[in-house]
Amino acid sequence: MRQSYQDIVSKNSPKENVFINAIIAFISGGVMGVIGQFLIDGYTVWFDISTKEATVCMLVTLIFLSCLFTSLGFFDKLVNFCKCGLIIPITGFAHAMMSAALEFRKEGLVTGIGMNMFKLSGAVIIFGVVSSFVFSVIRMVVGLI
Amino acid sequence: MIYLKAFVFAGAFCALAQIILDKTKLTPGHITVIFVVLGAFLDVFNIYDRFVLWAGGGALVPILSFGHNLTHGALQGYNSDGVLGLFSGTLDLTAAGISAAIIFSFFMALIFEPKD
Numbered sequence: 507m508r509q510s511y512q513d514i515v516s517k518n519s520p521k522e523n524v525f526i527n528a529i530i531a532f533i534s535g536g537v538m539g540v541i542g543q544f545l546i547d548g549y550t551v552w553f554d555i556s557t558k559e560a561t562v563c564m565l566v567t568l569i570f571l572s573c574l575f576t577s578l579g580f581f582d583k584l585v586n587f588c589k590c591g592l593i594i595p596i597t598g599f600a601h602a603m604m605s606a607a608l609e610f611r612k613e614g615l616v617t618g619i620g621m622n623m624f625k626l627s628g629a630v631i632i633f634g635v636v637s638s639f640v641f642s643v644i645r646m647v648v649g650l651i
Numbered sequence: 652m653i654y655l656k657a658f659v660f661a662g663a664f665c666a667l668a669q670i671i672l673d674k675t676k677l678t679p680g681h682i683t684v685i686f687v688v689l690g691a692f693l694d695v696f697n698i699y700d701r702f703v704l705w706a707g708g709g710a711l712v713p714i715l716s717f718g719h720n721l722t723h724g725a726l727q728g729y730n731s732d733g734v735l736g737l738f739s740g741t742l743d744l745t746a747a748g749i750s751a752a753i754i755f756s757f758f759m760a761l762i763f764e765p766k767d
Contacts, residue, residue, distance in 0.1 A: 535662045536709075537658070539657040539660060539662065539712050540657050540658050540709070542708030545708070564712075565748045590665045590672055590679070594665045594713050598679075599683070599717070600755070604755070608759075623756060629683070630684060637691045641691050641695045642741075645726060646729055646737075
């Protein structure tokens with residue numbers, strides 16, 4: 507009985523095709539990279555600014571679009587389809603923040619949005635800052651020797 | 652040509668993350684954190700700067716560059732202001748991204764109703 511139950515489970519559970527998922531992530535992530543490069547090139551030409559400023563503008567644009575599409579409702583479906591192709595680019599960070607803010611907006615401005623906005627994306631900032639501090643200290647010590 | 656490099660670089664890291672996600676029990680949150688830490692590590696000996704020169708936007712869009720900017724800012728602060736710069740410089744380069752995400756999320760959460 508138990509054996510047959512597990513047979514049924516393994517037969518009916520959706521198969522995660524690692525190869526196809528990786529290809530989808532490769533293509534969608536690559537497209538994000540191309541969009542980023544295109545925006546950097548575009549901003550340097552259109553607004554006549556340096557590459558560094560154009561990079562900041564590009565990141566802000568992508569964050570804005572990601573927030574907008576998440577609140578319009580169809581970015582979740584895109585993320586479910588592309589998975590890491592949209593989670594690893596900066597859009598994933600903005601998407602995590604936006605969906606947390608939307609999810610808890612019912613509970614009020616301070617207790618809802620304010621306290622929960624960093625629920626998912628806080629880990630990125632915390633581990634980023636802590637690890638960069640540790641690595642900087644190591645680099646500092648190495649530089650002193 | 653830079654577009655092809657950007658495509659390959661960003662795509663390769665996304666595919667790598669996807670394979671890790673499928674093969675292990677880690678959640679997307681773990682994956683993002685791993686990549687941020689990896690990016691912070693790659694900046695220590697300026698390896699990531701070479702990636703940025705090579706792939707342009709392809710290296711700036713992934714979350715790796717967030718970690719890279721954190722370490723870069725901290726080291727930049729250390730070089731200009733000493734030990735205090737480690738603290739004041741860390742968020743220097745990423746401040747725009749974090750602030751933008753907070754501001755846009757806040758106002759859009761006020762405007763839009765959540766769609767199930």
